[in-house]
Amino acid sequence: MKKYARSFPTFILLITLIIVLISVTLEAKPEKKKICRKQGHVEFFPDFNKDNLYGVITFSESSTNNKVIVDGIFSVVIGGVDGIKTEDGDPRYTAELYNKNGIKLYDLTESVFHNAMELVSFNRQYANLQICDEKNGIIGNLVVIKRGGEEIARAEIYELF
Numbered sequence: 099m100k101k102y103a104r105s106f107p108t109f110i111l112l113i114t115l116i117i118v119l120i121s122v123t124l125e126a127k128p129e130k131k132k133i134c135r136k137q138g139h140v141e142f143f144p145d146f147n148k149d150n151l152y153g154v155i156t157f158s159e160s161s162t163n164n165k166v167i168v169d170g171i172f173s174v175v176i177g178g179v180d181g182i183k184t185e186d187g188d189p190r191y192t193a194e195l196y197n198k199n200g201i202k203l204y205d206l207t208e209s210v211f212h213n214a215m216e217l218v219s220f221n222r223q224y225a226n227l228q229i230c231d232e233k234n235g236i237i238g239n240l241v242v243i244k245r246g247g248e249e250i251a252r253a254e255i256y257e258l259f
Contacts, residue, residue, distance in 0.1 A: 136229050139258040140241045142172075147243070147251035150175035151182075155193070155210055155241060157255065159229045166227040166236070170210035183215050191250065195227070196240045203227075206241065 138157035144150040153172035160167050170193070174181030184190050189211035195204040209223035228234050236255050243251040 136237070137258040138166075138229055138236055138255040140253045140255050142243060142251045142253055144175050149245060149250050151191070151243065151251055153210075153214070153243070155206070156258075157225075157227065157229060157236060160222075160224065163224065164228075165224040166229060168206060168209035168223050168225045168227075170206075170214045172211065172214045179215065182211065187215070189215065190245060192244045194242050194244065195236065196242055198238060198240075203236075203239065 136159065140155040142151055142153040144152050151172060151174050153170060155168065155170040158167045158169075172182045172191070173179045182190055189207055191207075191211065193206040193210040194202055195206055196202055204225060204227060206225065209225050212221075212223055227236050229236055237257045239255050240252050241255060242249055
């Protein structure tokens, strides 16, 4: 019995050590990156611009490559979708992102009008932007639509849940 009595404290110590190592290992796992569920949204109405341009732009954060998926659909009252492109098939308008101080941040023309002119496109357009970042997020910034360098319409990006 004395033989087993001496090994019992060693056994308890070994079990305690295993439990401590397991708990430390479980707590040391890195946190998973939280997926941003916010979306940015901008709408342009024909009543508020001289070209009678209607459009919607959506911004959603991509969980795979730290970029924002930008999608847009535009048309004009007379001419429909064909009214947003030239005879050569290029966009007639440009879309630019400005911060609250009026500084141009990004040219959205390719991202916005590529899918708009194709009507149905499964190609995602990405932009190096952020939505959920408190400091550099695009919510509250302005999108300005221009034709030939002249401003046609502007709208603020608002948050869509």
